[in-house]
Amino acid sequence: MLRFFFINILFIGFTAALCAQNYTNQTRSNQQSYGQNQQDNQQEGTPKKKKKKLPYPDKERGLSIGVDVSRFLVPVLDNDRIAFEANLKTNYKKRMFLAGSLGFESVSFEDESTNTPPKDGKPYSYESTGIYGRVGFDYDIFVVEEENNNDNILFGFRYGFATQEHGADQITISDDHWGYYTTSISTYSVTTHWLELVSGLRTELFNNLYLNLYVRLKTKLASNNSKVMEPYRIPGFGRGSNNISLGFSYVVEYQIPWGNKKRGQ
Amino acid sequence: MKIIIKTLFLAIIVLVIACNESDDFCLSNQQSVQAGFYSAETGNDSTVSDVSFISLPGDGIILENDTLYNSESLSNSFLPLSMASDTTKYLVKILNQKDTITFIHSKELSFVSEECGFVFSFELDTVIYTDISFIDSVAIDYTSIKYNESTENVKIFLY
Secondary structure, eight states, X not given: OHHHHHHHXXXXXXXXXXXXXXHOSGGGTTTHHHHHHHHHHHHHSOOOOOOOOOOOOOOOOEEEEEEEGGGGGHHHHOTTXXXXXXXXXXXXXXXXXXXXXXXXXXXXXXXXXXXXXXXXXXXXXXXXXXXXXXXXXXXXXXXXXXXXXOOEEEEEEEEEEEEEEEEEEEEEEEETTTEEEEEEEEEEEEEEEXXXXXXXXXXXXXXXXXXXXXXXXXXXXXXXXXXXXXXXXXXXXXXTTOSEEEEEEEXXXXXXEOSOOOTTO | OHHHHHHHHHHHHHHXXXXXXXXXXXXXXXXXXXXXXXXXXXXXXXXXXXXXXXXXOOTTOOOSOOEEEEEEEESEEEEEOOSSOSEEEEEEEETTEEEEEEEEEEEEEEEEETTTEEEEEEEEEEEEEOOSSSEEXXXXXXXXXXXXXXXXXXXXXXX
16 A cells, blocks of 8 residues: 555656656756756667658659449449449649549439339339549558559549439339329439549559559539439449448559659669 | 558458448338227227228229228228329228228329339328218328338227
């Protein structure tokens, strides 16, 4: 018990001394010798080793033109949809990229619930075509000493924008007792804005040919949809009824070398 | 470092494929008035045996099967509302006694989901009933009929 008190008092005394040293100027002269001692101690002891900070290396710079190859998989996974996306990227300042994409997506499916016998599927016919664009920047956090390593680990933001024309030719609402009722929603346009948090890996496959993998977390900002129907897919965003959407891109791009310093300088 | 990048690549691909599948399951028969039976004397809910509900559709509407419940024991019934008309009329039979209940309603198209499509949301306006044999009164408790809601809409008080 006594020991406990003793240690505590010692501890309080010690912290008080630290505070005094930090904040009181008047007593400084009195404590000069003490300060001197401490300085000596610091020099003698093992100083905190500063982590050697590597400078950002000279990676190849240029203008990249790419295609999102994952969009070609969309019709394979869902044969109601067709999508395409082109990408452009260029270096900005030392370790940033300015990035932009332009894409297209269309959806079309038929209502087969009124067929005899009825087929399983979506109980409405739907058609949508739209384009989208996104612009933003990436920041490269990948610092490596290895010579000629042009890979990047990227974090960034995008602002996305899509406009589409969509409509439902036939909407079937069925009821076990009353049978089915059909109605329709004529084609109209919807504009959507969203924000993306992106994280990407970029690796050089061959000279100047890069592969990008992006994961995108998207948040819908605004939509001018005036009717009850939500877009089946918002081009570039995802399901129309979602406010948050996760997406990914797999971009193969060619970098046209541009603005490089000569190596070895 | 190359290995780390490649591993991350793979991990992210697997994660995204795993997360991208979304399963919707769609509810059916979401356009019914939920009506409960109550005793007019005590006000407590009661189970009534040998109840039949038969649809009396308006002109021009032909139903394959107009019988909704056939001599069943019920404390609570689901009465689908007509989409083609703004009035829905049911003949209620208990044993061999008959009464009718008519609902006057309005409907509005409502979007359920990308996969499930649409339903109608209904708003009950008025209920008209005959009190010849066993119905004391019919009261609207909750006017809206919406997808995935299961609140009782109407109370049928019986003698």
